[in-house]
Amino acid sequence: MKFNLKQRLKAGVKGFLNPSPQSAKVLNVPPEPRVIISDRLLENKNVLITGTGRNIGRSIALEMAKQGANIFGIERSANKTEQLESELKSYPIHFQSFTFDISRHEEMVQFCRELESSEIDIDVLVNNVGLKIENIGLQKFNLDDWHATFNTNVLEPMFLTQAIANRMRDRQRKGSIIFITSIHQWEISRWVSYSASKAALRAIVKELALDLAPHDIRVNGIAPGWIAENEDGTPLPHPYTVLDRHSIPPRYIGRAAVYLAADYFSQFTTGTILKIDAGLSLYNHRVREHPPH
Template structure:
């Protein structure tokens, strides 16, 4: 019987690449996101891997929507083996005194609350079976704070703390808890951060080769394919051209 993996934020970027990678590794998939057309497109694409796919369309900031979506899962889909908490975003890149309340709330509600809401619904079944693996997608921003990253960095620092707390609390239940912390990854991340300003987004990756979504998906696949006695606590993965959150080398 195939294992089941749930991937949040699967409509683009790291989530989409991870869903494809886990399908190739033989998982059945539950993919979630806010854009139903993209979920259906990905579902059709994953059929090429002989994978069964369930789609759940909801905004991870809305607790009632999450609860209703999970309740709709057929019984045979409720024993989730791997949960990849990927849904997240940066909104704005301003000094703290110019930040927008709406940006702050969007990041806090998505990156922290959404991760907690969904995890709390999935964890009990893992506890019953005394098996499971939770992977939280963090960031270099969860390890270092940089100028104009204030609240985004705070949310990813929270993901780091939540991951460590989960690992401790779930230790008696044989549940693995991991995080993957990428540096610069060229996805829709910067487009979202700069509110659709493509010129600003493109400038982030100018004159260097960043990571790509597939690179992070590879790391997640490595984590979930370790033997039962091995847990990868965290992978910090950076492009060769980036040494820290603020130091990078551009070939001008």
């Protein structure tokens, strides 16, 4: 696998036990804000995003492209990458995709080596890829599942983060690193390996924020609730999401990532995890017995 980053650039270059989106009744899309920020807050920034093929990763790529960022996407699905490339053509930015699975360490090592030898400097890293194995209860504990979950959600993102942060530090470039965690870093999901991996990311955000602050590298996280939408962009019903009682469209996570990446907003924000769950984590048995009116 050979990436040829420099040549390609020059060439033109998650929530509680959720109902199935396929079976859910479609809702109307909530109205967009009347003022859309279009100040190119990330102009000429190079952003590396893992898992750009769908949902949150795709939306982060689109929202950052709207703000002038060059997008470098890691995605294991070539078809999804082609779809995103088509969507990004309307923006005057560079887009480069890399098709491999970050859970395969040898491919990650090769990518980092190629990035190091290129002339591309990454200004913003978004660790978005996540694996969720929905096994409930200790009786279903499987060591291979835990290895896979932590490898995808924690270990390989840490390897990538080290490579990017070292490059930022060595070249004395300010930078921003964002981890997509989950409200299940705090709240029980019953998917033990998933919750445990997200709790690990919560600690990593704080540890790395302190470690990298002397080098002007900010480290933050976003903890989503249930992020989903239908193919036409409409949200899906969800009775436990107390604000509007439907899923959150992924573009709102993309905009939160823009907020954390942009010095204009977050010059002094590090070690912070921004929870965006429309009140999902507020739901409990007392709320069910005494719902708000």
